[in-house]
Amino acid sequence: MKKSPETQKLKPSSTGDSSAGQDVLSRLRTDIVSTVFEPETRLKFADMTKRYDVGIGTLREALSQLVSEGFVTLETGKGFKVAPVSAEELIEITEHFISLEKRAVRNAIENGDEDWEANIVAVHHRLSLIESLPWAERMERHSDWVQRHRDFHESIVAACTGRWLFKLRSIMFDQLDRYRFVTKRAPQGIGETKFEEHRKIMVATLARDADLAEQLIEQHINDTTDRAIKLL
Amino acid sequence: MKKSPETQKLKPSSTGDSSAGQDVLSRLRTDIVSTVFEPETRLKFADMTKRYDVGIGTLREALSQLVSEGFVTLETGKGFKVAPVSAEELIEITEHFISLEKRAVRNAIENGDEDWEANIVAVHHRLSLIESLPWAERMERHSDWVQRHRDFHESIVAACTGRWLFKLRSIMFDQLDRYRFVTKRAPQGIGETKFEEHRKIMVATLARDADLAEQLIEQHINDTTDRAIKLL
DNA sequence: GTTATTCCAATATTCGAAAATTTGGGTAAT
DNA sequence: ATTACCCAAATTTTCGAATATTGGAATAAC
Numbered sequence: 001m002k003k004s005p006e007t008q009k010l011k012p013s014s015t016g017d018s019s020a021g022q023d024v025l026s027r028l029r030t031d032i033v034s035t036v037f038e039p040e041t042r043l044k045f046a047d048m049t050k051r052y053d054v055g056i057g058t059l060r061e062a063l064s065q066l067v068s069e070g071f072v073t074l075e076t077g078k079g080f081k082v083a084p085v086s087a088e089e090l091i092e093i094t095e096h097f098i099s100l101e102k103r104a105v106r107n108a109i110e111n112g113d114e115d116w117e118a119n120i121v122a123v124h125h126r127l128s129l130i131e132s133l134p135w136a137e138r139m140e141r142h143s144d145w146v147q148r149h150r151d152f153h154e155s156i157v158a159a160c161t162g163r164w165l166f167k168l169r170s171i172m173f174d175q176l177d178r179y180r181f182v183t184k185r186a187p188q189g190i191g192e193t194k195f196e197e198h199r200k201i202m203v204a205t206l207a208r209d210a211d212l213a214e215q216l217i218e219q220h221i222n223d224t225t226d227r228a229i230k231l232l
Numbered sequence: 233m234k235k236s237p238e239t240q241k242l243k244p245s246s247t248g249d250s251s252a253g254q255d256v257l258s259r260l261r262t263d264i265v266s267t268v269f270e271p272e273t274r275l276k277f278a279d280m281t282k283r284y285d286v287g288i289g290t291l292r293e294a295l296s297q298l299v300s301e302g303f304v305t306l307e308t309g310k311g312f313k314v315a316p317v318s319a320e321e322l323i324e325i326t327e328h329f330i331s332l333e334k335r336a337v338r339n340a341i342e343n344g345d346e347d348w349e350a351n352i353v354a355v356h357h358r359l360s361l362i363e364s365l366p367w368a369e370r371m372e373r374h375s376d377w378v379q380r381h382r383d384f385h386e387s388i389v390a391a392c393t394g395r396w397l398f399k400l401r402s403i404m405f406d407q408l409d410r411y412r413f414v415t416k417r418a419p420q421g422i423g424e425t426k427f428e429e430h431r432k433i434m435v436a437t438l439a440r441d442a443d444l445a446e447q448l449i450e451q452h453i454n455d456t457t458d459r460a461i462k463l464l
Numbered sequence: 465g466t467t468a469t470t471c472c473a474a475t476a477t478t479c480g481a482a483a484a485t486t487t488g489g490g491t492a493a494t
Numbered sequence: 495a496t497t498a499c500c501c502a503a504a505t506t507t508t509c510g511a512a513t514a515t516t517g518g519a520a521t522a523a524c
Contacts, residue, residue, distance in 0.1 A: 046504090046505075054478080056480070057292070060289070060507085061292055062296075065300045070396075070399070077485055078505090079486095092394050164407075167302070168403075253508080276474095276476090277477095289507090308477095309475095309514090311475070
């Protein structure tokens with residue numbers, strides 16, 4: 001099983017633990033978030049082994065982790081399915097995420113150093129490169145956007161000293177990503193609004209204004225969720 | 233591979249999805265929580281397959297889930313290790329658990345029905361059977377106690393309607409369990425105190441007194457954590 | 465004596481064949 | 495027409511052999 005060269009794709013803020021099995025986990029998660037597999041879809045091994053070119057065992061291992069993360073459900077004997085989505089769940093996830101993210105931002109602002117600041121600026125720049133693109137082009141690179149958007153919000157709270165606070169907010173963020181895909185079909189105008197919101201969040205964070213940063217993030221997330229519910 | 237009859241062991245409040253693979257996950261988690269494997273211990277497949285009498289693949293699948301749950305770490309190529317512990321982490325986990333549990337209890341008290349109440353009483357009784365035992369005997373059945381203690385606290389918040397609130401509080405509870413084992417070496421007197429605390433929590437919950445239940449739980453958890461830190 | 469290299473044993477990782485389970489449909493009995 | 499039962503196909507679950515990787519000891523080079 002030769003590794004194709006494109007595996008070497010850059011992963012800026014990722015842990016960097018390359019491995020055949022970890023790759024399929026990552027790809028699977030991205031495919032679910034990007035709704036390549038719709039909610040409730042049965043994930044059959046026969047199809048999957050061909051799509052990802054790995055053995056049944058390896059696939060099973062990746063799927064098992066996604067069960068813990070809440071992306072996939074497992075009924076013994078019936079196999080794996082993509083977890084369902086609902087407006088109700090979106091609302092709850094949003095609630096928890098905002099609560100955790102606000103604490104994480106405050107913590108990060110208190111503890112962040114110069115490297116943290118520099119990374120935010122760098123990652124925001126990468127995000128803005130896609131967000132300032134014409135709508136059609138931006139849509140083509142949607143999966144890139146998903147990754148960079150995640151990186152941006154993560155960079156903001158990267159200096160958070162609470163390991164579990166960070167972990168819990170990341171779980172919730174990944175879940176929100178599942179719902180965010182809906183806004184992919186949103187009208188064109190939204191793009192610019194989000195672009196501006198991200199910039200404001202960055203500025204407030206770098207200015208160490210925790211109150212403002214908290215407030216902006218809360219608005220930013222609530223706004224996205226409201227829009228998503230209407231399109232759900 | 234014939235299923236031994238004792239597999240039919242009763243699992244009161246569990247999901248009830250019996251399966252060879254799920255069993256080993258459950259057993260493995262219990263063993264880690266019960267510190268059968270000390271933190272930082274390497275989890276070698278050669279030993280494990282004999283201990284749990286399952287294949288490598290099945291074991292790997294269970295370990296993968298435990299990585300997501302935070303009990304185990306995985307360094308690619310180097311294998312699985314039991315996650316480390318620290319007083320710092322214990323404090324943070326306690327903080328998050330109390331915050332989540334308080335919300336979950338209040339929610340459960342608002343939404344619980346008669347079945348919920350009946351289950352609490354039943355599960356508490358099972359717990360009390362062990363907790364009222366002489367100290368020496370109780371220690372012998374420590375792993376039973378771990379399970380029943382978990383079931384008790386879970387039954388209290390079982391009626392919580394927030395699926396993710398319940399899930400997040402469960403993640404934190406399981407993590408706390410890892411640290412609770414330390415109190416296994418605590419002086420004898422503690423047992424009776426905890427016994428009484430559990431009873432009070434049950435009574436307050438059944439009386440639908442959310443404020444009191446919240447307060448009792450907070451004390452109960454903080455007390456356990458304080459004791460654990462001293463013994464760490 | 466120290467550093468670098470090679471090799472080997474121990475271990476982790478991956479895979480697909482075999483066993484066990486579920487699903488769907490066809491047949492017979494009511 | 496409806497239910498119960500059984501069989502066959504499809505699918506999941508489990509396992510251990512085959513492969514790849516790591517760590518360290520023995521040897522060689524400096």
